[in-house]
Amino acid sequence: xxxxIDGSRIARRIRARVAEEVAAAAEAGTVPGLATxxxxxxxxxxxxxxxxxxxxxxxxxxxxxxxxPGQATQEDVAAVIDExxxxxxxxxxxxxxxxxxxxxxATLIDRIPVTKDVDGLTTASAGLxxxxxxxxRPCTPSGVIELLDAEGIALKGARVAVVGWGALxxxxxxxxxxxxxxxxxxxHEHTTDLPAVTRAADIVVVATGVRGxxxxxxxxxxxxxxxxxxxxxxxxxxxxxxxxxxxxxxxxITPVPGxxxxxxxxxxxxxxLRAARWGAEREIVAA
Amino acid sequence: xxxxIDGSRIARRIRARVAEEVAAAAEAGTVPGLATxxxxxxxxxxxxxxxxxxxxxxxxxxxxxxxxPGQATQEDVAAVIDExxxxxxxxxxxxxxxxxxxxxxATLIDRIPVTKDVDGLTTASAGLxxxxxxxxRPCTPSGVIELLDAEGIALKGARVAVVGWGALxxxxxxxxxxxxxxxxxxxHEHTTDLPAVTRAADIVVVATGVRGxxxxxxxxxxxxxxxxxxxxxxxxxxxxxxxxxxxxxxxxITPVPGxxxxxxxxxxxxxxLRAARWGAEREIVAA
Numbered sequence: 250x251x252x253x254i255d256g257s258r259i260a261r262r263i264r265a266r267v268a269e270e271v272a273a274a275a276e277a278g279t280v281p282g283l284a285t286x287x288x289x290x291x292x293x294x295x296x297x298x299x300x301x302x303x304x305x306x307x308x309x310x311x312x313x314x315x316x317x318p319g320q321a322t323q324e325d326v327a328a329v330i331d332e333x334x335x336x337x338x339x340x341x342x343x344x345x346x347x348x349x350x351x352x353x354x355a356t357l358i359d360r361i362p363v364t365k366d367v368d369g370l371t372t373a374s375a376g377l378x379x380x381x382x383x384x385x386r387p388c389t390p391s392g393v394i395e396l397l398d399a400e401g402i403a404l405k406g407a408r409v410a411v412v413g414w415g416a417l418x419x420x421x422x423x424x425x426x427x428x429x430x431x432x433x434x435x436x437h438e439h440t441t442d443l444p445a446v447t448r449a450a451d452i453v454v455v456a457t458g459v460r461g462x463x464x465x466x467x468x469x470x471x472x473x474x475x476x477x478x479x480x481x482x483x484x485x486x487x488x489x490x491x492x493x494x495x496x497x498x499x500x501x502i503t504p505v506p507g508x509x510x511x512x513x514x515x516x517x518x519x520x521x522l523r524a525a526r527w528g529a530e531r532e533i534v535a536a
Numbered sequence: 537x538x539x540x541i542d543g544s545r546i547a548r549r550i551r552a553r554v555a556e557e558v559a560a561a562a563e564a565g566t567v568p569g570l571a572t573x574x575x576x577x578x579x580x581x582x583x584x585x586x587x588x589x590x591x592x593x594x595x596x597x598x599x600x601x602x603x604x605p606g607q608a609t610q611e612d613v614a615a616v617i618d619e620x621x622x623x624x625x626x627x628x629x630x631x632x633x634x635x636x637x638x639x640x641x642a643t644l645i646d647r648i649p650v651t652k653d654v655d656g657l658t659t660a661s662a663g664l665x666x667x668x669x670x671x672x673r674p675c676t677p678s679g680v681i682e683l684l685d686a687e688g689i690a691l692k693g694a695r696v697a698v699v700g701w702g703a704l705x706x707x708x709x710x711x712x713x714x715x716x717x718x719x720x721x722x723x724h725e726h727t728t729d730l731p732a733v734t735r736a737a738d739i740v741v742v743a744t745g746v747r748g749x750x751x752x753x754x755x756x757x758x759x760x761x762x763x764x765x766x767x768x769x770x771x772x773x774x775x776x777x778x779x780x781x782x783x784x785x786x787x788x789i790t791p792v793p794g795x796x797x798x799x800x801x802x803x804x805x806x807x808x809l810r811a812a813r814w815g816a817e818r819e820i821v822a823a
Contacts, residue, residue, distance in 0.1 A: 355667070376663025379707065380642070406728045414714055420666065423710075423722075427701055430726035432733060435710075439717035441693045446719060449736065 252501045254475075259399045260392075260511035264308060267518045271309040274525065281340040281525035282311030283367065283517075284333045288326060289319030289349045298345050304514050310521060313339055319349050326352060330360045340525035341367030343517070364527045367520040369421065378424055383527075385520050390422035392512025393454060393475055394429070400501065402452065402473055405430030410450035412436045412443070412463065412489075418456035418477055443467060455489040464491040465498055474502040477509050539788045541762075546686045547679075547798035551595060554805045558596040561812065568627040568812035569598030570654065570804075571620045575613060576606030576636045585632050591801050597808060600626055606636050613639060617647045627812035628654030628672075630804070651814045654807040656708065665711055670814075672807050677709035679799025680741060680762055681716070687788065689739065689760055692717035697737035699723045699730070699750065699776075705743035705764055730754060742776040751778040752785055761789040764796050 271281060283305045287298045298314070305312045313336075315329050326348075333339045342365045348354045355372075363373040369387035377384030397404060409426050413419040414437040426433050436446045437457075447453045447467040455463045456477035468474060478489030488505030495502055503509055558568060570592045574585045585601070592599045600623075602616050613635075620626045629652045635641045642659075650660040656674035664671030684691060696713050700706040701724040713720050723733045724744075734740045734754040742750045743764035755761060765776030775792030782789055790796055 355669070372660070372663035372667050372669065374663070375666035376659035376661070379662035379666050380659050380703065382642075382659065406726045408728075408733075416667065420711075424707075427722060427724070430724075432721070432723050432727040434719070434721035434733075435714060436719050437714070437717075439693045440719040445736070446695075446721075449732070 251496045251499045254396060254400055254501050254503045254508060256396060256503055256508040257511045259396060260515035262399075263395065263512075263515040264304065264518055267515075267522055268308045270522055274522075275309065279525065279529060280309070280311050280338075281521050282313055282338050283341045283343060283521045284313035284315065284336075284339045286315045286317070286326070286329060286333070286342065286344045288317045288321050288345070288352065291347070294345050294347070301343065301514060301517060304518055305521070308518050308521075310340075310518070311338060321349070321352070323352055323357070326357050327360055330357065334360070334362050334365060337528070339365065340528055341365050341521040343368055364531055365524055367517060367524050369520070370417070375421075378421055381428060385524060385527075386425065387417060387421045388516040388520060389418050389456075389477060389509065389513045390425055391516040391519070392509055393418075393422055393477065394425050395516065396475065396503065396509065396512055397452070397473070400473075402501075404452075406432070407451045408432045408434070408449060409452040409454065410434045410436060410447045411454050411456070412447065413456035413458070413477075415456060415458070422454060422456070457489050459489055460487055461491045462489050465494040468495055468498055470498055471500045472498075474499045475509060476503050476505050479505055479510060538783045538786045541683060541687055541788050541790045541795060543683060543790055543795040544798045546683060547802035549686075550682065550799075550802040551591065551805055554802075554809055555595045557809055561809075562596060566812065566816060567596070567598050567625075568808050569600055569625050570628045570630060570808045571600035571602065571623075571626045573602045573604070573613070573616060573620070573629065573631045575604045575608050575632070575639065578634070581632050581634070588630065588801060588804060591805055592808070595805050595808075597627075597805075598625060608636070608639070610639055610644070613644050614647055617644065621647070621649050621652060624815070626652065627815055628652050628808040630655055651818055652811055654804060654811050656807070657704070662708075665708055668715060672811060672814075673712065674704060674708045675803040675807060676705050676743075676764060676796065676800045677712055678803040678806070679796055680705075680709055680764065681712050682803065683762065683790070683796065683799055684739070684760070687760075689788075691739075693719070694738045695719045695721070695736060696739040696741065697721045697723060697734045698741050698743070699734065700743035700745070700764075702743060702745070709741060709743070744776050746776055747774055748778045749776050752781040755782055755785055757785055758787045759785075761786045762796060763790050763792050766792055766797060 285298050333342050342361045366374045369385045374384050409431045444467050448469045452473045454475040460480040476488035476490040480487045486506045620629045629648045653661045656672045696718045731754050735756045739760045741762040747767040763775035763777040767774045773793045
C-alpha cells in the first residue's frame with residue numbers, strides 16, 4: 250500500500266512551533282519581521298506574496314510589504330532593498346520572483362544582506378551552503394528535508410535521486426542531502442537513461458517543472474517519491490509525477506497540492522525566525 | 537586494452553599556451569603575478585610551493601613569495617594577505633594549506649579578494665560556482681575537466697560517479713560536471729554499496745584520500761577512471777585506485793604520478809592568467 254505524505258499537517262506543526270518561539274521572543278522584547286517586495290502586477294506573484302504575508306501575521310511576526318510598479322527601475326528596487334537592509338525591525342527580505350524583464354534579478358538579489366536572505370538565493374548564501382557554514386538555506390529544499398525527517402525516513406546512507414538541477418531546488422537540495430550523508434545522483438534534461446538513475450534510488454525527488462515526467466517505469470518498489478512540481482491544469486493542480494501510476498509501487502508519495510508546497514511557506518517562517526536571531530547576535534557583536 | 541592518460545603531456549601543453557599568452561600580455565604592458573604565502577616549515581608544503589613558484593617563473597609571470605614563521609598569528613597572516621590584496625602587481629594570492637593549528641584557515645582564505653582567489657576556495661568563489669557565475673574555480677577539479685576534454689571524452693549525458701565529497705575536489709567537481717551536462721552520482725564514506733554506484737558510471741573520479749579504495753569490483757568494462765589520490769609509499773607514489781587490477785577492464789585510466797597531479801599546477805597558471813585579466817577589467821571599470 251502506498252501512503253500519502255501529509256505535507257499540510259507537517260507544515261502546520263512547524264508554523265505552530267514558530268509562532269510559539271515568536272511569542273517568546275516578543276516577550277523578551279524582539280518581534281521578528283519579514284519584508285516582502287513585489288514588483289509589478291503578475292497575478293500568481295500577488296497570490297504567493299499574499300499567502301506569505303498571511304503566514305507572517307499568523308506567526309505573530311511583523312509584516313512589512315513594499316509594492317513597486319511594473320515599470321520600476323533597477324535603482325528604484327535597489328533603493329527599497331537598501332532601506333529594508335538598514336531597518337533593524339526587518340529580520341528578513343524576500344524579493345518575489347520573477348521580476349519584470351527590465352530588471353537584473355541576480356544583482357538585486359545579491360543586494361540583500363546575507364543575514365536577511367530568507368530565500369537563501371544570494372551568491373553569499375550559496376557560498377555558505379557550499380562550504381557547509383552557517384547561513385539561510387532556500388525554503389523549498391529545506392522543506393523537502395524537513396518532510397523526510399518528519400516522516401522518519403533515514404537519509405544517512407540512503408540512495409537519493411534528485412531529478413532537476415535548478416538553482417531554486419535541485420542544486421541546493423543535492424547539497425543538503427549530501428550533508429546528511431545521503432548518496433546522491435543528480436539527473437536533468439541531458440540525462441540519457443532517467444529510469445536507470447531513479448530506479449536505483451530509495452528516495453526520488455522530482456523538481457523539473459515538467460508535468461507528469463516521472464511514472465511507474467521510474468520508481469523501484471518501496472521507494473519514497475517527493476514531487477516538487479506544481480502545474481495548473483483544467484482538472485486542478487498537478488505535479489511532475491504521475492502519482493496514480495505509483496499506487497502500490499511507491500512506499501510513500503507526496504501529493505500535489507498538499508505535499509511540498511505548504512512546506513515552502515513554513516520554512517520561510519523558520520528562516521525569518523533564524524534571521525531575526527542571527528541579526529540580533531550581529532548587533533550584539535557590533536555594539 | 538587499457539590506455540594510460542598522460543597528464544604530464546597535457547599539462548605541459550596547457551602551460552606552454554599560458555606562457556604564450558603571458559608573453560603577449562607582457563608586450564601589452566601587463567605581467568601577471570602570483571603571490572604564494574607559506575606559513576611554517578611543513579616539508580611537503582615547502583615542496584609544493586617551490587614547484588608552483590618554478591611554474592610561475594617558467595610561464596614568464598612575476599613570482600611574489602611570502603614566508604611566515606610557524607608561530608605567526610592570525611593578524612600576521614591577515615596583514616600579509618591584505619598587503620598582497622592591495623598590490624596591483626599581484627594578480628593572484630595562494631595561501632598554502634594546511635596552516636599551523638593556531639590559525640583559523642577559513643577566515644584567512646575568505647580575506648583573499650574574489651578576483652585574486654586563484655585556488656577558488658573562498659566562500660565567495662564557492663557561491664559564484666554554485667550560481668554558475670564568472671569566477672575562479674579550484675585547480676584540481678578544473679584540471680580533471682581539462683584532462684577529460686583533452687582526451688576527447690564527452691561529458692554531456694555521460695554518467696559520472698564522483699567518489700569523495702571533499703571541499704577541495706569532490707564538491708566543486710560535481711558542480712563543474714553538472715554544468716557540462718553530465719549525470720552525476722556522488723558517493724562518500726556513508727555510501728553503503730559503492731560498487732553499485734561506480735559500476736553504473738561511464739566515468740569514475742576517485743578523490744577520497746583512501747589509498748587503493750577502488751579496484752576491479754568497482755568499474756564497469758570500458759569505463760574511464762580518474763585517480764585524484766596521491767599517497768607516499770615505500771614503493772613510490774600511489775593513488776586511490778588499484779590501477780593494476782583495472783588493466784583490460786577500464787578503457788582509460790590516469791596514472792599516479794603523472795595523471796591529475798601535473799594538471800593542478802597547470803590550472804593554477806591558467807587561473808593566475810584569468811585573475812590578471814579579471815583584475816585589469818575591474819581597474820578599468822573603477823577608473
